Amino acid sequence: MNNNHPAERVLLGPGPSPVPARVLQALSAPTLGHLDPQYVAILDETCELLRQVYQTKNKLTFPVSGTGMAGMECVAVNLVEPGDEVIVGVNGVFGGRMKDVMQRCGATVHPLEAPWGEIFPLEQIAETLKRHPRTKLVGIVQAETSTGAHQPIAGLAEIVHRAGALLAVDAVTSLGGHELRVDDWEIDAIYSGTQKCLSCPPGLSPVSFGARAIERMDARKQKPQSWYLDVSMLKQYYFGGGGGGRVYHHTAPINMTYALREALLIVLEEGLEARIERHARMHQRLRRGLEGMGISYIPTHSLHSLNCIRIPEGADDAGTRRRLLEEYGIEIGGGLGVMAGKAWRIGLMGHGATQRNVDLVLTALQHVLA
Numbered sequence: 290m291n292n293n294h295p296a297e298r299v300l301l302g303p304g305p306s307p308v309p310a311r312v313l314q315a316l317s318a319p320t321l322g323h324l325d326p327q328y329v330a331i332l333d334e335t336c337e338l339l340r341q342v343y344q345t346k347n348k349l350t351f352p353v354s355g356t357g358m359a360g361m362e363c364v365a366v367n368l369v370e371p372g373d374e375v376i377v378g379v380n381g382v383f384g385g386r387m388k389d390v391m392q393r394c395g396a397t398v399h400p401l402e403a404p405w406g407e408i409f410p411l412e413q414i415a416e417t418l419k420r421h422p423r424t425k426l427v428g429i430v431q432a433e434t435s436t437g438a439h440q441p442i443a444g445l446a447e448i449v450h451r452a453g454a455l456l457a458v459d460a461v462t463s464l465g466g467h468e469l470r471v472d473d474w475e476i477d478a479i480y481s482g483t484q485k486c487l488s489c490p491p492g493l494s495p496v497s498f499g500a501r502a503i504e505r506m507d508a509r510k511q512k513p514q515s516w517y518l519d520v521s522m523l524k525q526y527y528f529g530g531g532g533g534g535r536v537y538h539h540t541a542p543i544n545m546t547y548a549l550r551e552a553l554l555i556v557l558e559e560g561l562e563a564r565i566e567r568h569a570r571m572h573q574r575l576r577r578g579l580e581g582m583g584i585s586y587i588p589t590h591s592l593h594s595l596n597c598i599r600i601p602e603g604a605d606d607a608g609t610r611r612r613l614l615e616e617y618g619i620e621i622g623g624g625l626g627v628m629a630g631k632a633w634r635i636g637l638m639g640h641g642a643t644q645r646n647v648d649l650v651l652t653a654l655q656h657v658l659a
C-alpha cells in the first residue's frame with residue numbers, strides 16, 4: 290500500500306461523491322491572494338453561480354469556509370439567540386445534529402419527531418407550531434442522508450411565516466441533485482455542502498440568507514457566540530465593507546473556491562432541470578435492479594441522491610462493504626445511528642449518478658452476495 294497515491298475509488302456512498310477531472314484541475318491553479326482583484330472577481334462569480342443553483346436572488350449567498358456542518362452552525366449561530374424557541378424536525382442523524390447545534394446556541398428546542406425513514410407531513414408541522422406559538426425558527430432537513438428520506442419543502446414556508454417564524458433548511462444532499470427553489474419556496478436560510486450532489490471535494494458550505502433572516506440578524510441583542518461564523522463580519526469580506534472594499538476576516542480557502550466555481554459551471558452547463566432529471570432516472574434504474582434482487586428500500590419517500598436499503602437477511606454488513614471496496618473499488622455507506630448494521634446507503638450524487646455506476650454497483654453487489 291502506498292498512501293501517497295490515493296486509489297481512484299468509485300464513490301457511491303453518502304459523500305464525498307466522485308469529482309470530475311475539470312474540478313481537480315481547477316483546484317491546482319495558482320493560489321492568488323484573498324484580496325487580489327482577480328480572486329475577488331472569481332469569488333463574486335462563484336457567489337453568482339451559487340445563486341443560480343439555489344434559484345435565488347438573495348445577495349447574501351456565499352460559500353462558508355468549512356464543510357456542511359459549518360453551514361449548519363453558521364445558520365444557527367446567526368439566527369438563534371439564547372432563550373429563543375425553535376422547532377427542529379428530527380427523523381435521522383442530521384435532524385438530531387441540528388437540534389444539538391440549536392441547543393448549543395441557547396435555544397429551547399421543541400423536537401418534532403418522526404420514526405427514522407419517515408417524513409413530516411405539513412399538517413404535523415402546522416400542528417406543532419400551534420402548540421408552540423412563540424417559535425422563532427423551524428429547522429428541517431430536506432435530504433436526510435442517514436435514512437434516505439426526502440422531506441417536501443414546497444408549501445412549508447407559508448405555514449411557518451404565518452406563525453411568525455423563519456424557515457431554515459438543510460440542503461446538503463439535495464443541492465444540485467433534487468428540486469430546490471429557495472425564492473419560490475420562500476426559504477429564509479439554507480446551507481449545503483460541496484462534496485455531495487455538486488461533486489466538488491469537501492471544504493466549503495454554500496449558504497444563503499433571505500430578507501427575513503437579515504432582519505432577524507440585524508435585530509440581534511447579542512453578538513453570535515461564534516466569531517468565525519459571524520455573518521455581520523463575513524459579509525464585509527464577501528460583499529465589501531462600508532467603503533466598498535473587502536475587509537479581511539479570515540483567509541479564504543482560495544483553491545477550493547476555484548474548484549467550487551468549476552463544479553457549479555458544470556452543473557449549469559448540464560442544466561439544473563436536466564441534472565435533477567438524471568438523478569431521478571438513475572435512482573429509478575438502481576431501484577429496479579435492487580428490488581429485482583429482493584432488496585427493499587427503507588424510506589417511504591426516497592431521495593434520488595441517496596438510496597437507503599435493508600441489508601438482506603444473512604448478508605454480512607461490514608464484509609460485503611469491504612469486498613466491494615477491495616475487489617471493485619466501490620465505496621457504499623453503512624447504516625448510521627439506529628440503522629447501523631441494518632442499512633446500506635448507496636449514493637448517486639452529481640458526477641456519480643451515471644448508468645455505468647448503477648450497473649456496476651448492481652453487478653458487484655450480485656457477485657458479492659452470491
Ligand SMILES: *Cc1c(COP(=O)(O)O)cnc(C)c1O
Pocket residue numbers: 304356357358359361383430432433434435459460461462482491
Ligand atoms: C453530509 C451532511 C451534513 C454534514 O456535512 P459535512 O460536510 O460532513 O460537514 C449535514 N447534513 C446532511 C443532511 C448531510 O448529508
